[in-house]
Amino acid sequence: MNKGSIMDSEDRIERTVDIYISAEAVRDMKHKKNTEDFNTTTTTTTTTRKPQHTGSDGVKIRSSRAAVVCLVLVCVLLLTAVIVLCVTFTQERNQLLTNNMNLTEERDQLKSEKNYHRKFSAGVCQFFSLNGGWKCHQSSLYLISSEKKSWTESRRYCTDRRADLIIINNTEEQDFVKNISGGDLVWIGLTDRDVEGRWKWVDGSDVTFRFWQPGEPNSFQGKEEDCAVNRSPGWADYPCDYSSKWICEKSIFK
Incomplete structure (x- = not known):
């Protein structure tokens, strides 16, 4: 092979390498751009989705919390009232039961005393009737x-x-x-x-x-x-x- 042919071959090889390198550079640049665009889009989306609280929203939140606190307090008061009523009712019921038991005992005692007096009187009357007229x-x-x-x-x-x-x-x-x-x-x-x-x-x-x-x-x-x-x-x-x-x-x- 002559010297001129060898030089032409080297020139073609160099151009091919330059073309390959240029293509690789273009792909790298495109990939980098796509990556940057993705990151930018993600950041923008995230930034867009981040809730922004205005002054009106803060008032609404505080009002909601106050309503919840009031509701809890009302529930506590109602529960306390129910407990007090139950305790009072139980005490009154027990007192009524005790009074009823006492009255029953007194009634039974009076009946017993009345029966005793009647029997005693009958016995005394019979005795004095037979002994003295x-x-x-x-x-x-x-x-x-x-x-x-x-x-x-x-x-x-x-x-x-x-x-x-x-x-x-x-x-x-x-x-x-x-x-x-x-x-x-x-x-x-x-x-x-x-x-x-x-x-x-x-x-x-x-x-x-x-x-x-x-x-x-x-x-x-x-x-x-x-x-x-x-x-x-x-x-x-x-x-x-x-x-x-x-x-x-x-x-x-x-």
Whole structure:
């Protein structure tokens, strides 16, 4: 091969290398540009998507937070109120249950006492009826005499037997006296010997129930009539030394 041919070959090789290098440089520049454009686009997108809070947005956020806080406080207050009501209701219910139990116990006790009193009274009445001829009425025992004495002697007879002349407190007891006396005149425990005109029962109590006959008491014909008798249809004042039957009375529980 001659010298001129060799030189032409070298020139072609150099041009080919330059073309290759130039092509590579172009690709590198294009890749770099694409990379820069991508980064720029990404940065721009990120920057664009970053939320920007204005003053109005801040007010809205604070308002929302305040509303949440108020809602929480209201819930707490409601829960507290419900707890207080539940506790109060429970306490009142327990108190009512306790009161009901106490009332039930008292009722049962009263029933028991009433039954005891009834049985006791029946036993006492039976005993005194068989031993002395006493009669029962309500919570008292009564004995009508078969002989006659003055008011003072009649009362002594009663007190010797742990009793006293009868004290009449109501219409029912007055009717009972009329029944057991058979309409006979009998001394009762009423007198005004201490203060004229001021009638009192033998236990010192004032007369609240009155069953005087019409015109009584009257101290008939100026006589001292300081003691009372029961006769049909009611009471009358008589001289205390008058001889009459009498009625003694004493409580079953004495």
